[in-house]
Amino acid sequence: MTAAALSSPPAHWMRKDLLGIEDLSPEELECIFTTAEQFKATLGRTQKKVPSLRGRTIVNLFLEPSTRTRVAFEIAASRLSADVISITGNSSSLVKGETLRDTAQNIQALNADMLVIRHSAAGSAQYLGRIVKIPVINAGDGAHEHPTQALLDAFTLREKFGRDLRKLKVTILGDILFSRVARSNIWCLQKLGVEVTLAGPATLVPPLFTRFGVRVSHNLREALADADAVMLLRIQHERQTSSHFPSLGEYTSMFGLNRLRASWLKPGAIIMHPGPINRGVEIDSELADSSRSVILEQVTNGIAVRMAVLYLCASAGPKN
């Protein structure tokens, strides 16, 4: 697939912003995956750049720590030939008391063409989407959504299990309550026909989640036994203000994925993790590096998926 073939975006995509997965249709998801497949084919080349967003400026406004997501967005933007500028929490005027509205309006006034936002407050991406005219991409807002992570997870599952994910069973294990990755994956996977089980301690996986159509289990053996994939989540110390479980040690002993528990998985089942992983806490070190783990493939797929998202939203944005 050549870059030229991508010059007109698929008819399905009409959004200037990607704020979350919850509102997307299965057709829109399909559109992102198809586009990402085309971009992924360009990743292995020596000349990795495509000219799709040449002349555009993308600003990454990362107000919460991030390595993977920020670098993946930066690489995705430069592969699309866009100019990319990253602003992090410590270097922004927000530490001088400027509001997010003013920061965003200034970035727009500086002629940025697109804004990628990572913020610790849920709803921040939607809030920015109402303020600025340029496309806004949500790179994680509090415990709300992290749409590109769910997209790259589903993209990875498609590579492993084929494009039709119906009847697939995925278990998400860990700190669900504070996880935006879990929420985006709950919406994304269910839209693709996947049966989702949430597992972990009751304080971090409240039964109320069943309202979203997923299964909730506190029995690890049962939750792992029929899963085709298990997605592990990190314990988010930074979001917890009170004790949701006794200690990390107890968490590991009750819910950490170790060799014994991995043996309960089906033979072809894969292990996923959005990162950053805490070796020896939610996952044994050797399992993270095992052949079942697709953790680094997920990271690579994050580039293709984010190229697709940047490309689609830029093409639907006001400048076109």
Added chain:
Amino acid sequence: MSDILVIQGGRIIDPASGRDETGDLFVADGKIVRTLSPVQRKGARIIDARGLVVAPGLVDIHVHLREPGQTHKETIESGSWAAAAGGVTSMVCMPNTSPPCDNAGTIQLINDVIARQSVVNVWPTGCLTINRDGEKLAPIGSLKRAGVVAITDDGDCVQNNEIMRRAVEYANMFGLVVMDHCQDEKLTEGAAMHEGEWSLRLGLRGWPSAAEDIIVARNVILSEHTGAHIHLQHISSAFSVDVIRRAKQRKARITAEATPHHLALTDADLRGYDTNFKMNPPLRAEADRQAIIEGLLDGTLDIISTDHAPHTDYEKDVEFDYAPFGIIGLETCLAVCLETLHHNGRCDLAFLLSRLTHKPAEILRLPKGTLAEGADADICIFDPDERWVPSAATLFSRSHNSPWLGKTLRGRVKRTLVSGHEVFDGEQIISPKEPGRAIRPAGASAAPAR
């Protein structure tokens, strides 16, 4: 020379005296009178109220006027304009000012401003504890002497049960009601909205109803233990309604209020992260909302109060987690209550008005809320059916943090009178203290509307 007023041809509803008839209401020298002599009639001013409801001015015993200390949000003056425009002629303001009302001097300052600048009746309340810290009792006797009508740490809830017990015992000696904002702090640390399906969906920290229920139960227990009257502010949870209902069956000295927003809105309204739906206590689930309505209809919840809590646009225009709690309510209260309780047939006008007039006055023993003979002529004249849209062009409050901005409401105040003086004529505020000065909303265009 006496000042005589005839309010002609309106539907006069005075729940306190059971009056509900179409006819004329007479006012002489600021008081309601039964009849006028032919001589008095001749010199009378006439207000045509045909097609309108003539009710006692509303009594709101839970408002935040932000003065002293936060006058960029509201002042006693601007808050009184908002009250007048909402048909509210008497209100009780909360003591979480800066400095807080934990000393007689601050109360004297507030009463002085009220006397000079307010166009409606305002009574202050005093803090329950010093600096609202929940640790040491405020000088409740001195506050009483300075003129407070109740004691409360509203906005914060005394967590220490021993302090609360002594506070209600001590205040009871002075005949002062303790009004409590029922919230367990540990259960609500960092919370931004009701804990439920919507908080899970939106990824916002949830605030369980249990945090309210526990303190409501605590207060019922302490009221029964001490015999003191405790008033429970802005009840939002179904379980709390049930606790109060049982307490009242045991004749506990408990009263409770509901706000228009908890009667009308739910946590699902937070879907767009609009900070004008962020308040404390939070909007709860539909089942809670229905229980609040039921509780109000069966008398478990005694009254409606607004918890008018102004915040500027720029304070609210931030990320949801960072926005302050609270919404304004004085100007939309009547319309929202009509919409939620009356237009849909859940209660008649007299019932609704009783919860907005004499019943709140009775809780704090304010001599207000009735059109009975001899009463102060504090009057709200409204059209229960006129539709209007709250906006910067219609609101008199200094802040516009309302969830009803841009929405069409049904029911509009046409005139408001305080002691027989017209302070709101349907379009502008007229201050009896500054004759000739007509006040319009700051957002209204220079040319008169229409």
